Amino acid sequence: MLTVVRPGPLALLQDAGRFGHAADGVGRSGPADRAAHARANQLVGNAAGATAIEVTLGGLVIRVEHEVTAVITGAPAPADVDGDPVAHDTPLVLAAGRSLRLRVPRTGLRSYLAVAGGVDVPLTLGSASTDTLAGLGPAPLAAGDRLAVGTSRGTGPVPAAAPPGEATSVLRVLFGPRDDWFTDPAALTTGSWQVSPQSNRVGLRLDRPDGDGTVLTRARPGELPSEGLVLGAIQVPPSGQPVLFLADHPLTGGYPVVAVVVDDDIDRAGQLRPGQRLRFVPA
Incomplete structure (x- = not known):
């Protein structure tokens, strides 16, 4: 279980998206940076489309109740676990009771936090993605939200990290x-x-x-x-x-x-x- 201590400016749950409903007026949604989302999931052994957290301009703080493996990809947000710096784009083990904090990224806008097993939330039209225009899917994360860890497993090559952003x-x-x-x-x-x-x-x-x-x-x-x-x-x-x-x-x-x-x-x-x-x- 994960507990949201602070959500930052905007933290959303995103899986690969909501497919097959365009004829009904419902878009795909999903991550704004699809490759960074897939990389985060695959670095912790999930299927590429598992549910992860899209974090806009950092600020997210989560506490884990049980040991979990996590990773941060996308915009390189400096991060720490209870004050100890941790690496970007590298899986890390969070012991029970520890808190992970993301700061404002140096470049880019959106970071992705994935945990081994993925985040387990109810699906809307077959997807856990938050569509901010249609108002479908989970609400933006708020302080006190508790997120269950799922059982996603995946195989396959991990996509390459994106090069640093240009001016x-x-x-x-x-x-x-x-x-x-x-x-x-x-x-x-x-x-x-x-x-x-x-x-x-x-x-x-x-x-x-x-x-x-x-x-x-x-x-x-x-x-x-x-x-x-x-x-x-x-x-x-x-x-x-x-x-x-x-x-x-x-x-x-x-x-x-x-x-x-x-x-x-x-x-x-x-x-x-x-x-x-x-x-x-x-x-």
């Missing part, structure tokens, strides 16, 4: 399906963009840093009827300032989608902080 992230895009709605869709890949404070697991709102490039200008008036959206879609409202959709994205929307981020680059987008810059390049 300006580069994300590859495929243009379309609505790039013809813009006078110059290539403006998306000119200059840099900056992550707005109004960003979350649903998506990154992007602004232009002063003097760096132009907004995207519509070539036609009006709006589209709502149509399907996918993970990584870059939707452009009339302001010309894009929204890059992440794990908890809606399934439909009426603003034109100028391009879609290549799936292999989505995990990197999930680690971008407000104020950080990024560039898009053609895939």
Whole structure:
């Protein structure tokens, strides 16, 4: 059993996601950084999709009631056990009664804490993931929550750790399906963009840093009827300032989608902080 002493700014339970319900209007959700989540689980011997804790900007403190093996991956949050520093990306054994604390990561946004056996919680539509847009799944963790340890077991190679974050992230895009709605869709890949404070697991709102490039200008008036959206879609409202959709994205929307981020680059987008810059390049 794990007890949440402090949740930090935001700590959510996430498994691999909620599959097969898009036709019912329910998205996949799941971890914002899928590779870091899978790595955490596999380092402690779980199936890659076992339920783990996604920690935004550190601050989580948990106490264990029984000995358990744990690991922290993703954004490299300095951590300690009752004041003694512990390594990132390395499994550690927590004795009964010990407390693990994560501080604010040096780079990146989201860290993943997995324990051997996974976290055992009731499923909603077949998943333990918290979808912050739809309000499905477990509530965000709060002080005093007690989490049971499950029995997940897995095999297979452990995915490689992501390289350290860069000052300006580069994300590859495929243009379309609505790039013809813009006078110059290539403006998306000119200059840099900056992550707005109004960003979350649903998506990154992007602004232009002063003097760096132009907004995207519509070539036609009006709006589209709502149509399907996918993970990584870059939707452009009339302001010309894009929204890059992440794990908890809606399934439909009426603003034109100028391009879609290549799936292999989505995990990197999930680690971008407000104020950080990024560039898009053609895939």
